Structure formats: C-alpha cells, structure tokens
Amino acid sequence: MKRLVAAAIALGIAATGCSGARSASALLPVSGLQFGDGTMSLSRAGAHSTRAPKDAAAAPAGWSSTATQAFSLKNATDLGALDPSKTLTVRLGLQLHNVDALKQAVQSRAKLSPAQIKASYGPTADEVAKVTTYLQSQGLSNVVVEPNNVLISASGSAGAIAKAFNTTLHGFSVNGATVFANTAPAYVPSTLNGIVVAVLGLNDVKTYNVAPRKGTLAINHAPAATSATAPQPESPCAISSVFIVGLPSPQPIPTPQAYTTGCPRNYTPSDYWRAYDVNSSPAASSVNVAIMTEGNPRPAIDAFRINEQGDGLPQVPVVLKQVGLASPDVNPVAIDEWTLDMTASTGMAGAVNTLYVYATTSLTDSDIALMYNHWVTDDLAPIGNSSFGGCEVYQYVDGAMLIDDEVLLEGAAQGQTMFASTGDTGSFCSVGNPNGVPGGAPLMEYPAASPYVVAVGGTTLWSQVDGSYQGESAWNAGGGGVSQFEYSPYWQNGVQPASSTPVGLTFRGLPDVAMDADIQTGMIIYLADQGWTVIGGTSLASPLAAGMWARMLQQHSNVGFAAPALYHAFAVSNPGNKYVGPPPTISVGPFHDVISGSNGAFTATPNYDYTTGLGSVDVDALNAVIGS
Structure with a gap:
C-alpha cells in the first residue's frame, strides 16, 4: 500500500471536499498529471472542488471550464x-x-x-x-x-x-x-x-481495447470435413472426443474426458454449472441480458448460434440495437470477443429471455458513452456486459469518466447492473498501447473502475473428478488494485482494506468478484476465425458473472443493482472456516475466498483482496442468501 500512496503523490493527486446537490460521481480530482509528454492541469466541474496546481490557468474571460482537458498522445x-x-x-x-x-x-x-x-x-x-x-x-x-x-x-x-x-x-x-x-x-x-x-468527440482515439486470451485444444483436428477421433490424451486433464470439423455446419463440441484427480481443465458452459454449483438455481429464461459491442457484430451472432447448438443450449432471441452510425468493422479479435460475451453470459445463465446486442460505431469514449446511455434509457435489460477497457487516466482526462459514471449511476438506480472485465495485465495498465494512450502502474482499467459497475477479475479454476468445485487461485494476469480517480462506494466500507490517500480519502478497490479466466482453464468455444478452441481472460470472467447474476434475477427480480447485494451477502456470512482445494480456498457463505496467487503487486489473502475481490461465487448458495 505504501507503494500506491507514493505513486498517488507522484501523480499529483489533490482534492478537497465534494459536496452539494449536483455532485456527479465519485471522481478523485487530479492535478498536474503527466500524460504522454505534456503536463495537464485537471479540474472537475460541478460540486467537486479541486486544489488547483500552481501552473493552472484560469478559464478565459467569458468562458467556464469543463472536465475535458488537453492531452498529448504517447510516441505520437x-x-x-x-x-x-x-x-x-x-x-x-x-x-x-x-x-x-x-x-x-x-x-x-x-x-x-x-x-x-x-x-x-x-x-x-x-x-x-x-x-x-x-x-x-x-x-x-x-x-x-x-x-x-x-x-x-x-x-x-x-x-x-x-x-x-x-x-x-x-x-x-x-x-x-x-x-x-x-x-x-x-x-x-x-x-x-x-x-x-x-x-x-474532440478526439477519435480508440481508448478501449478488446483482447480475449485464446489457446488451442489438446486435440488433433482432421483436415477435411469428416469425423475425426483424437488420440488418448497424455494428461488426465486433457480432452478426448469425436467431432465434425466441417464448417460452417453446427458441430458438437469436444467433451472433457473423465479424470481421476482434481485438476485444471477446460470447460463448456454446462461444466461451469457443475463447477460453480448450479443445481437448484433456475435458468434465466425470463431475464434479458445486453452485450456491449462495436462495429458489425453479425459474424459474432452467427458464431454464437453454432455455440448454442454445439453446447446443447436453447436458441435465445437476439435483438441487435444499433447505436449511432452503423460500422462495417469486423475486426476478427473484436468478433471473437463478442462471440465470447454472448456464449459465456447466456451459457452460464442456461437461457435468457432476449439477448440485446448493442453495437456502437467505434471504441472511442464518445461512442461508448452513447451506447451506455442507450442501454440505460432503453431500460430493456437489467444486466449488461462490457468486456473491454482502457487505462482509467484517459477517461478521466477527456471527461468520459464523469459522464459514464452519471449514466451508470442512473442505470444502477433503475436496478441495472453492468459487469466489466478488469483487464488481463495484472495490477498494471498495459504499457505502450498501440493506440498511443499512455499506460502503466498504478492505474486501473475503466469502466471496471467505476463504482457503478461490478468489476470482475480472474481466477484459475480447478474441479474435482466429477466436475464439481475443487479450488481456485488468483490468475496472475487478472486486473486488480486501487483506482487513482474513483472513490470507494459505501458498500466497500469495512470490506475493502484501508487505502488512505494523501488527503485522507479512500479509493475504489478492484475487482468486486472474480471468475475463471486462466487460458489453461478457459472455456471451449467456436470462433469464426479459428473453429473450436479455448478462450480465457477477464473477457471470459465478466460474462460468466453476468450469466450468474441473471440466474439470481430469475428468482429474485427485485434485488436491484448487484454490487451492494454482493457485498451484503459477504458481510452477513459467517467467517470462513471450511478449507477446500488445492488450490487452497476458503468457503465464506456464498463465496469462494481465494487465498493463493498474485497478479503482480497484490497477493490473494483471506477476505477481500485486490486480486479476486470477494472471490468467486457458489451460485446456489448466493441464490439462497439473496432469497433470505
């Protein structure tokens, strides 16, 4: 923690009180922030008062400042x-x-x-x-x-x-x-x-990144559109099956071989039901879910249909919601991301009433803000998923953090929950982003850093011989840490470790919860550019959590925004005293408290930590706690 406080001082963080009826968000004002090669004087509009830096220039006569500041791109x-x-x-x-x-x-x-x-x-x-x-x-x-x-x-x-x-x-x-x-x-x-x-809209820099982790199945694929049999796996955790490789015909997915010891393995959606204890919790057949995408997601919808058939899941209605100008962008990486989001969220949910696919023009802050606003004002889906993010400094500098927090706060007050991945670069933002946006410690990713989303980190998931839960460790690349710009929401009080800033404030801690993300224990999926493969990252963890929450809403429709409910469920649970594993894990009510592993600057410990938050979820146990 000393390291983070020192970094905060180096960033020039300074603030006074935040009060008044027009306070827009839980933003921590920053002054003199080094961004690329330039030094910017940042101030926050509204009721947030800021101790201005010495070199801050007053607004020109007749003009008023906004949260949108100048910036310089890195290596530009x-x-x-x-x-x-x-x-x-x-x-x-x-x-x-x-x-x-x-x-x-x-x-x-x-x-x-x-x-x-x-x-x-x-x-x-x-x-x-x-x-x-x-x-x-x-x-x-x-x-x-x-x-x-x-x-x-x-x-x-x-x-x-x-x-x-x-x-x-x-x-x-x-x-x-x-x-x-x-x-x-x-x-x-x-x-x-x-x-x-x-x-x-004063820039067209694509500040958000999509980068699901992809691997390969431990199986031999036949070169032609015929049936092929894989050799027996060398490891009891590998995969063996018979399947069709001809495309684009629907294909049964490879099925995991029975094994004799608990171990890490790859999972299908129904395997996650077993691993995360989905027995009595009903499928979310009456709940709507929304996926946030960019460009033209139709190829992803086509791949999603193949996954539904291969996974043996019901075909759910899909409604495409265009936001702004339609884009022809079919970037293969993005298409894989949207396919994963659709498949993991509805697969974990078992079924949904309607899957709304919001498609915005680009991954710029302006277009993302418009998409979030449509999701909120449409009020069609109580659950949303954003498997993309960028270093939070950028959204702070151009004002998008202020606006998105307003919009997401409105959604939370409507009972909507946005799930967001915390990123796949551990406790640090990715450095040297190809879009020129500067990164590096100790910044977190946005929108996960917003207090009005549920931030989802990553684990390595082990299961028993019968596929049931065995234990988890923190995934070494899972995003987590302390935001330098957002205050902690009230539901983290008393749960999050003390993280005082130089001015006595408390930063938002990430993640809130965690789910499977390690590519070694990732999800088997059909992708348009690869066929059947394995995928992971917090891009997997976030939609898994969204699908989990859909099951909660199926039985308890009046829960409201998920974050306070999750922290309350943790707070009212008896201290964990049941150890499972390996990896060593503690059962704390409806949570698997992960106590091993690290994401770089932080190590998993009992109770809340900056690698896996509250831990992963025992779905049936959480359903019972929320019902009580």
Whole structure:
C-alpha cells in the first residue's frame, strides 16, 4: 500500500471536499498529471472542488471550464492543425441534479423508472434549451438530445467546433494510424457553467481495447470435413472426443474426458454449472441480458448460434440495437470477443429471455458513452456486459469518466447492473498501447473502475473428478488494485482494506468478484476465425458473472443493482472456516475466498483482496442468501 500512496503523490493527486446537490460521481480530482509528454492541469466541474496546481490557468474571460482537458498522445507525431472543414460529431455531457439523493436510491435498492429519474434528477428542459441554442448559434447541426437529457450530440466542421469550445484540434500520427485530438482544454460559455460538464468527440482515439486470451485444444483436428477421433490424451486433464470439423455446419463440441484427480481443465458452459454449483438455481429464461459491442457484430451472432447448438443450449432471441452510425468493422479479435460475451453470459445463465446486442460505431469514449446511455434509457435489460477497457487516466482526462459514471449511476438506480472485465495485465495498465494512450502502474482499467459497475477479475479454476468445485487461485494476469480517480462506494466500507490517500480519502478497490479466466482453464468455444478452441481472460470472467447474476434475477427480480447485494451477502456470512482445494480456498457463505496467487503487486489473502475481490461465487448458495 505504501507503494500506491507514493505513486498517488507522484501523480499529483489533490482534492478537497465534494459536496452539494449536483455532485456527479465519485471522481478523485487530479492535478498536474503527466500524460504522454505534456503536463495537464485537471479540474472537475460541478460540486467537486479541486486544489488547483500552481501552473493552472484560469478559464478565459467569458468562458467556464469543463472536465475535458488537453492531452498529448504517447510516441505520437503532431501533424499540425486539423483540417477545419473536416466534419466531426461532439457529445456534450450535462450535469445531473440531486445526485446524493440518487445515490441514496441505489443504497435503498429502489428501482426507479427512466421517467422518474429524468423528472427528479435529470437536466431540466431550460438547461437543455440553453445548450441547444448555443450549439445552433455556432453553426452546428444535427442536434440530438438523448431521452434522459444527459447527452446532446451535434455535428459541424472542425473549425466551428474548435471555436465553439475555445479549443484547438490537431492531427497526430500514432503507430502508423492518423488520429486527431484537442491540444487545449474545452470550455463553454459562462452562461452554460454548471450545465455542460464535459465535451466528448474532440478526439477519435480508440481508448478501449478488446483482447480475449485464446489457446488451442489438446486435440488433433482432421483436415477435411469428416469425423475425426483424437488420440488418448497424455494428461488426465486433457480432452478426448469425436467431432465434425466441417464448417460452417453446427458441430458438437469436444467433451472433457473423465479424470481421476482434481485438476485444471477446460470447460463448456454446462461444466461451469457443475463447477460453480448450479443445481437448484433456475435458468434465466425470463431475464434479458445486453452485450456491449462495436462495429458489425453479425459474424459474432452467427458464431454464437453454432455455440448454442454445439453446447446443447436453447436458441435465445437476439435483438441487435444499433447505436449511432452503423460500422462495417469486423475486426476478427473484436468478433471473437463478442462471440465470447454472448456464449459465456447466456451459457452460464442456461437461457435468457432476449439477448440485446448493442453495437456502437467505434471504441472511442464518445461512442461508448452513447451506447451506455442507450442501454440505460432503453431500460430493456437489467444486466449488461462490457468486456473491454482502457487505462482509467484517459477517461478521466477527456471527461468520459464523469459522464459514464452519471449514466451508470442512473442505470444502477433503475436496478441495472453492468459487469466489466478488469483487464488481463495484472495490477498494471498495459504499457505502450498501440493506440498511443499512455499506460502503466498504478492505474486501473475503466469502466471496471467505476463504482457503478461490478468489476470482475480472474481466477484459475480447478474441479474435482466429477466436475464439481475443487479450488481456485488468483490468475496472475487478472486486473486488480486501487483506482487513482474513483472513490470507494459505501458498500466497500469495512470490506475493502484501508487505502488512505494523501488527503485522507479512500479509493475504489478492484475487482468486486472474480471468475475463471486462466487460458489453461478457459472455456471451449467456436470462433469464426479459428473453429473450436479455448478462450480465457477477464473477457471470459465478466460474462460468466453476468450469466450468474441473471440466474439470481430469475428468482429474485427485485434485488436491484448487484454490487451492494454482493457485498451484503459477504458481510452477513459467517467467517470462513471450511478449507477446500488445492488450490487452497476458503468457503465464506456464498463465496469462494481465494487465498493463493498474485497478479503482480497484490497477493490473494483471506477476505477481500485486490486480486479476486470477494472471490468467486457458489451460485446456489448466493441464490439462497439473496432469497433470505
């Protein structure tokens, strides 16, 4: 912990109190943060007051600051001013009202409707009118106000947009790609002070990464579209089966061979039921689940259908929800990610009523914010999954963290839960990101760092001879640690280890829970670009947790946002005294408390830790606790 506090001081973290009725999120203000080659003076709009750095410049006369700051990309070449005629789309984030009361609604597990939230907490019609009038006065068009009034989109030339927000826009070359970004903070007229808190879309850097861990099956595939028999495995944990390799015909998946000792192995969805104790908990046949995607996810839906048939699971209705402009992007890595999300979430759930696939235009902060807002305002699915993330510093700097937290808070107050993977680089953000976004210790990944999601870390899962649970260890690449920008939510009080900052505040700890993620114990899956293979990472753990929670909602529809319920279930459980394994694991009520393994800076210990959070879940036991 001393290491983290020292790092926080090095980052220049400074804050005073956060109070008032218009507090938007649990963000920790940062000043003088080194980002790439530049030093930026960060401040937070709304009721969060910040101790400004010595070199902070006041907003120009007649203008007010927003959360959107200038930044410099790592290892990038500045190409000069952006073509002023280039057409851009910006999205303005507006400040919520009465946020403390909205947080209290989450604490009381109220399930408000979007209409109730808009009426009591949303930006007012008068505030919206002031913003739209200003945008139109600056020559911007296609002005669209989202149903909850939190986001307003507008299009215009780069020159007009730079003028409207008193900023500068430059092009950059990063690792062979050309992007643009603002090289000065974004301001709004003083008449919009306290109304507009962030301006998204001033860059087109893809800040989020998708990178599921893929392996190979321990089996020989025949070269033609015929049946093939694998040789007997050398290890009792390997796989042996007969299957069809012709594509695209539906194929039975390889089935694990019986083995005589507990060990790590690969799993099918129904194997996870056995390993995580799904016996009496019903399939989530009445629950809707949503998957967050980018580009064109149709190839992933096709692969998902093959998985359903191969896994022997019912075919669930799929509804594609396009967000913003449709994109032709069919990046194979992303398609594999979306296939995994669909297969693992519905497979763990046993079935769902409808699977909503939200598809946004790109993995930029602006497009992701719009997708989250659609999921919340549609209010069609109480469960969402985001198996992507990026170093939290970026979302803090461009203001997306502030806006996304507002939107996700609204979702939590509606009883919606977003599950998010914590990343596959252990206790550190990945360094040298190909998109030019700087990374490195001790930052966590966003959106997992948001207090209004359930952050899911990773384990290595061992099972008994009959497939039942044996034990888990922390996966060495599972994301976990302490956010440098988000405060701890109340449900982590008394559970999360003390992590005081230099100013006496408490950071959000990650993860909340963990599930299987190790590629050595990953899930057998059909992927469009590989056929049957094995996949892992927290990209697997997060949808597994989402599917687990769907089973809870099938039987207990009034639970509300999952995070407080999970921490409450841990708090009311008797101290663990039942050891299982190997790997050594303690049963604590409905949780498997993982006590071995490390993710780099942190080691698994009894109770909550920064490798696996509360631990993994015994599904039937959690169902019983929530029911009580």
